[in-house]
Amino acid sequence: MPDTPFRSGFVSIIGRPNVGKSTLLNRILGEKIVITSDKPQTTRNRIQGIHNPAGAQIVFIDTPGIHRATSRLNKYMVEVALSSVKEVDLVLFLAEAQRDPGEQEREIIDVLAEATVPVWLVLNKIDLAPQEDVLTRIDAYRKLFPFREVVPVSAETGFGVEGLVELVKNQLPEGPVYFPDDILTDLPERFIVAEIIREKVFRLTRDEIPYATAVEVDSFKERPDGSLVSIAATITVERDSQKGIVIGKKGAMLRRIGTEARLEIERFLAAKVFLELFVRVRKDWSENPSMLRDLGYE
Incomplete structure (x- = not known):
């Protein structure tokens, strides 16, 4: 049998502020490289986390929360997040399982309509929502956008995260090793x-x-x-x-x-x-x- 091809690529994690993007990235990496807090707009810069499952290298990009910006700093943060959609192989739109899609989510989905790569819905905080509510939320989001995949997870507890990584790995194209396999981020x-x-x-x-x-x-x-x-x-x-x-x-x-x-x-x-x-x-x-x-x- 031929060798299994090595897969690699870049995956952007986007969503509104305080939805759990940084917690998810830290959980995937098994190490804290991104700061977290219960306050929105904690993440200000594009942060790359490098994950090396067997036979692949996945570069996850954590982005600032997308929100209606007023200050120059906040506008910079939103521009960083939106630009990441154009430079990756896959977009993970992170939303909360216990929250109906609101105005912020709809505005992000409007931006995703211009994406030329697959977009997945990742419903976070699945441990905080009854199953029947989750199914209703999934239906509501599917009516707003044709997500290629819908994956429920809990970044806090780790539920579903390993399965998400495996799905992402299989989605990526054949490619090279972009970073040494002993580093978690390219940040100094x-x-x-x-x-x-x-x-x-x-x-x-x-x-x-x-x-x-x-x-x-x-x-x-x-x-x-x-x-x-x-x-x-x-x-x-x-x-x-x-x-x-x-x-x-x-x-x-x-x-x-x-x-x-x-x-x-x-x-x-x-x-x-x-x-x-x-x-x-x-x-x-x-x-x-x-x-x-x-x-x-x-």
Whole structure:
């Protein structure tokens, strides 16, 4: 019998904010490379996760949630998500099993109508919805778009995720190995470190703070023997009042952010970490094109 052909390709995960795209990617990879929180618009950049099942390489692309954008930053995020539909072999439209298709979902489906590659509906959070409701939702979505496949999953528990990956693998064309098989992402360590710090700000501060926060790694120095990594990073906010909240009374909040971030960075780097955090104000940076570029939002 002839050898089974090696399959490879790129798969975009799109959906509205906070639907579980990053949780799904982390579950597929078996490792956390994308930050998550219960707040929408956590993911801001296109993030590639590399999965290597037997006989294949699947490059999953996690995208920012598609929403009605107002600020320059949010418009950038939506453009990143929409552009990914044009550059892949397959699109996974992630929606919630316990939620009827609403205006946001319909707007995304309007965009998907222009896709030239197969589009699958992946119904997430299947563990939170009665089976009869799920069947009704599937019918409602099928009336809006001719999805090639409908796959129910729970990114949180892992239900159905292995089956989804196997289906995706079989859909991909024959192709080369795009990345070494021992890496999970093409992102530099500095990027992931900055994202870990931003996640802790998201989780620990008040609601208004996360959307006004950006993080830059100023220095990343590793001892020759790998025993310690020294990192300095700056948290940027838009107003003095936000700076006060991030620092907290007598620096308590900043210390807590730093401690939780350091512990997760140590797990990620498999090394001891010395982390130093600074906070600065750049007024209305999320509306300023040059500041957006400086902070990595091209």
